[in-house]
Amino acid sequence: MSAVADRAERSRLTLAETIADSRVMAVRQLRKVMRKPVFIVFAFVQPVMFVLLFRYVFGGAINTGGVDYVNFLMPGIIVQTAVFGALMTGIGLSEDLNAGAIDRFRSLPIARSAVLVGRTAADAVMNVLTLGVMLLVGFAVGFRPDEPVWSIALALLLVLGFSYVFSWISAFIGLAVRDPETAQSAGFIWVFPLTFASSAFVPTESMPGVVQAFADVNPVSLAVDAARALTIGYGDALGPALGTLAWLAGLLVVFVPLAVRAFRRA
Amino acid sequence: MTAPAIRAEGVRQTFGDVVALDGLDLEVTQGTVFGLLGPNGAGKTTLVRVLATLLRPTGGRATVLGHDVVAEPLAVRRRIGLAGQFAAVDEELTGRENVEMVGRLYRLSAPEARRRAAEVLERLSLTDASDRRVSTYSGGMRRRLDLGASLVGRPPVILLDEPTTGLDPRTRQELWNTVEELRRDGTTVLLTTQYLEEADRLAQRIAVVDHGRIVAEGTAAELKGAVGTEMLSVRVADTARTAEAAAELASLAAGEEPIADAAAGEVRLAVADSSASAEAVRRLDARGLAIAAVELQQPSLDDVFLTLTGRRAEADEETAAEAADARVGEAA
Known part of the structure; x- marks a missing residue:
């Protein structure tokens, strides 16, 4: 009798169950972060420092033509912050791996993707918060977006999407290297060139040929260009926005399966 | 016919050149506590990871309640x-x-999860601490909480991987009580441990693992029959009479013949129980053999290994010391 019941047992989880599991995992992560207020404050210190450094130290020496440097800078630094924020996903997952939490989750009857979906979703929520802080800091130092609100909202959505996709890359790296410190250093290795060899802080025309060629196809540049166009009307929006979306779609297709595979083998 | 709670058939697990499990066979009957005893690196954790679906075995087959x-x-x-x-x-x-x-991750409804969590916390004496952050918990409380988390979904099979390693004697005792309660409730428990005493106390059947294989399996009594319950070590003052002392004590030996070390004046033998030490003193005294020292030792994992495999276990000093501490603590 029990054998019959066993055979009838579902061997796959429903979408509703997957979503429910992911939600539990997201709530776990948000609770954990919210209870570390000092950690949150420090997470904001770094991007704010970048804003102040570039606005008041480097800004005067950077020629952005007709546009105020602070207006040029803020979309760039917002994208940079979003990418840096994504590093936390991988670091956190490798911490969970080392603490045995991932083992426990993998031994439970939950969706394989739930831990990753939940974690990246929670990190996205944190990014909304970070984005808000960045905007406030931006306004304080003179950032004046003059495009319509819907356009600015689109820019923010694009940045959030960008950060979300990079969370998956970071998740893959964190689970593959398995160690929080390594995940952190490994993260900086790709994040620094990607964010600095881009249009985030200086116009790419000022860079030497090879670097400029890299910067021009760099997804960070495309996202920054789109965000600039959508917030301060600097340049064309559609081209870079479509370019960004194409990159994000491509990266998702590659890194979601890679991250899930790394999770299964963790 | 009921399926065994756990069955492993020729399970192999290799990591590159390292063979962690080398064709391991195991069967655990439903509703029993099964002890998997072995030193560090014997393959105990690897087997648990295979059974918990965390590792895909390189070869062989393993089932839990009939499910592969x-x-x-x-x-x-x-x-x-x-x-x-x-x-x-x-x-x-x-x-x-x-x-x-x-x-919730075991798919309990929110009220059900709340109710079950309260029950489990009560059972593990964590009710008072239940609304405190875990960062304020002691090591033992964390371990109990971890066990609690594995029980909340009421799974019929519990896998406990060295649940008491590094715990103080009191906490160890509490965990033991919990495992015994689980068994009374009909839960099957697979427990890995480095401590013979722990397996002895909790498990109906014990398997000794070494180099990824089961080298001996049986009830605690059967395994102990192979090594004797306790090791008695007597040192006589006059080393020249060591052999005489060994002969006098031979009939107390539960297992093999006493081992005499004439240079040290020491006679070592496995004995059935601790009353043998008083009897040994009486006998030697009656023969006028002055005694320099008498020591009764619990058979260590090392003794079990020595007897079963003919070589010493690679259990490190620290582990042996911890086990000894636990015994002292329990006796106190």
């Missing part, structure tokens, strides 16, 4: 609870939140 760990991982996961060597609980969450979360 490779072919039906979800069915297996619905039936197991895992508590590992490290307390896999979240520091920033409260004890209650940790257990409730795992309850």
Whole structure:
């Protein structure tokens, strides 16, 4: 009798169950972060420092033509912050791996993707918060977006999407290297060139040929260009926005399966 | 016919050149506690990871309540609870939140998860601490909480990987009581341990693992029959009379003949119980043999290994010392 019941047992989880599991995992992560207020404050210190450094130290020496440097800078630094924020996903997952939490989750009857979906979703929520802080800091130092609100909202959505996709890359790296410190250093290795060899802080025309060629196809540049166009009307929006979306779609297709595979083998 | 709670058939697990499990066979009857005894690196944790569907075995087959760990991982996961060597609980969450979360992941409804979590916390004497953050918990409390999390879904099979390693004697005792309660409730428990005493106390059947294989299996009594319950060591003052002392004590030996070390004046033998030490003193006294020292030792994992495999276990000093501490603590 029990054998019959066993055979009838579902061997796959429903979408509703997957979503429910992911939600539990997201709530776990948000609770954990919210209870570390000092950690949150420090997470904001770094991007704010970048804003102040570039606005008041480097800004005067950077020629952005007709546009105020602070207006040029803020979309760039917002994208940079979003990418840096994504590093936390991988670091956190490798911490969970080392603490045995991932083992426990993998031994439970939950969706394989739930831990990753939940974690990246929670990190996205944190990014909304970070984005808000960045905007406030931006306004304080003179950032004046003059495009319509819907356009600015689109820019923010694009940045959030960008950060979300990079969370998956970071998740893959964190689970593959398995160690929080390594995940952190490994993260900086790709994040620094990607964010600095881009249009985030200086116009790419000022860079030497090879670097400029890299910067021009760099997804960070495309996202920054789109965000600039959508917030301060600097340049064309559609081209870079479509370019960004194409990159994000491509990266998702590659890194979601890679991250899930790394999770299964963790 | 009921399926065994756990069955492993020729399970092999290799990591590159390293063979962690070398064709391991095992069968655990439902509703029993099964002790897997072995030193560090014997393959105990690897087997637990295979059974918990965390590792895909390189070869062989393993089932939990008739469900194949490779072919039906979800069915297996619905039936197991895992508590590992490290307390896999979240520091920033409260004890209650940790257990409730795992309850939700076992697909309990929110009220059900709350109710079950409260029950489990009560059972593990964590009710008073349940609304405190885990970061304020002691090591033993964390380990209990971790065990609690594995119980909240009421899985019929619990896998406990060295649940008491590094715990103080009192906490160890509490965990033991919990395992005994689980057995009374009809839960099957697979327990790995480095401590003979622990397996002896909790498990109906014990398997000794070495180099990824089972080298001996039986009830505690059967295994102890092979090594004697306790090791008696007597040192006589006059080393020249060591052989005489050995002959006098031979009939007290539970297992093999006494081992005499004439240089040290020492006679070592496995004895059935601790009353043998008083009897040994009486006999030697009656023959006028002055005694320099008498020591009664619990057979260590080392003794079991020595007897079963003819060589010493590679258990490190620290582990042996911990086990000894635990025994002293328990006796006190």
